[in-house]
Amino acid sequence: MTQAKAERIEMNQSAFEKINNTKVYWLGGGGAMINSRGTVILIDPLLQGFDMPVLTEAPFGVKDAGHIDAVLITHCDNDHFSKSTLLDLKDQIDEIHTTHYVAQLSEEIGLEAKGHDIHDSFTVNGIKITLTPADHAWQNDSPKHSKVRHYEMEDFCGFRIETEDGVIWMPGDSRLMQEQLEQDPMDLILMDIxxxxxxxxxxxxxxxxxxxxxxxxxxxxxxxVDAPEWKEFNGDPAVVKERIVNPERLYVKAVGEAFELGAKD
Structure with a gap:
């Protein structure tokens, strides 16, 4: 199988500075960074320590990161909950928000995290963030992982992020759910393909x-991720464009390339 490969643009400290709008960056894999008028939020950052070979590196390393107002974690898979990344960034992070289960896992490695119920809301510098449901308990189908615990729907989530410049939705890893088709309108979906x-x-x-x-x-x-046999890490925007209504609104960005909401810089 031939893999579609994402391009990469290097990010630096300037991406963490105060700006007059909101910029959304894909960090590679299932991760993202939002800078909303100087408030920086990372979602599922995986900047180092992954146990599979990569095709496209993260756009910056932990040593290049600036101040982080909040980190949001959707679930416990190691391509989303990167312990190595979070431990090396902990002195730069103000808050970590996630599900109750992942908060427990965070505390086990010395990271303070706030666990939430699905549909809970909280604010980060005036930005309202709400946990949305996700269906991703693949571990219960695994002979190995199902012996550890029974995973519940509440262990997985997405995030709806309401900035001054628009609403961003990260559904997270999830099978399609009817509730996901009935959300209030948003201005950008970070779409797992x-x-x-x-x-x-x-x-x-x-x-x-x-x-x-x-x-x-x-x-x-x-x-x-260099894993042509793993559907979880593969997708092709060209194929997606052939299947969706209004394909011109599929913005294929390089890892580290900004999508802007609100007034341009």
Whole structure:
């Protein structure tokens, strides 16, 4: 299988500085960074220490990161909950928000994290953030992982982030759920385009795109891990464009390239 490969643009300290709008960066894999008028939020940052070979590196390393107002973690998989990344960034992070289960895992390695119920809301510098539901308990189908514990729906989430310049939705890793098709309108969806049965899948991408036909889509979870046999790490924006309504609103960005909401710099 030939993999689509994401391009990369290096980021530096300037990406963490105060700006007059909101910029959203894909960090590779399932991760993202939001700088909303100087408030910096990382979602599922994986900057180092992954246990699989990569095609496209993260756009900056932990030593290059600036101040981080909050980190949001959607679930416990190590391509989203990177212990190595978080431990090396901990002195720069003000807050970590996640599900109750991942908060417990964070505390076990010495990281203070706030656990939330699904649909809970909290604020970071006036930005309202709400946990949205996700269906990703693949571990219960695994003979190895199901022996550890029974995973619940509440262990996985997405995040709806309401900035001054627009609403950003990170659904997180998830099979398609009816509730995900009935959200209030948003201004950007960070769209997982991998075609795995425990992810939204191409059919799910098509349905979600149809549910929000005018919303810009930023494809993620593709082109960064060197694993052609793993559907979880593969996807092709060109294939997605052929399947969705209004394909011109699929913004294929390089890792580290900004998508802007609000007034341009």
């Amino acid at each position: 991998s075609d795995s049965r425990w992810h939204i899948g191409l059919d799910g991408v098509e349905k979600m795109a149809a549910a929000y036909p005018e919303t810009p889509l930023l494809p993620i979870h593709w082109g960064c």
